[in-house]
Amino acid sequence: MKKWFARVATVLALAGALVGVGATAAQAAWRLAGTYGWPDQCLGVGYYGVQQGQWAQYYCETVVPANPASGPGLYKLWVQ
16 A cells, blocks of 8 residues: 555656646746837737737736836837
């Protein structure tokens, strides 16, 4: 019975390790395509890249939000 539990524990540990490797590989596939001062610029370039087949998907990360009173912010365009 102890051998059976040891085998089950080993299989579960290996499965968990493989899931972690898969998540790391998926996260590594994202690359920085540019930085922009306004959110609509970032979104527009990201959308245009998808339409032109340059990348499959995108998202804009807000680093510093834009404010009409103080000016542009900082938005990073990540693509995959």
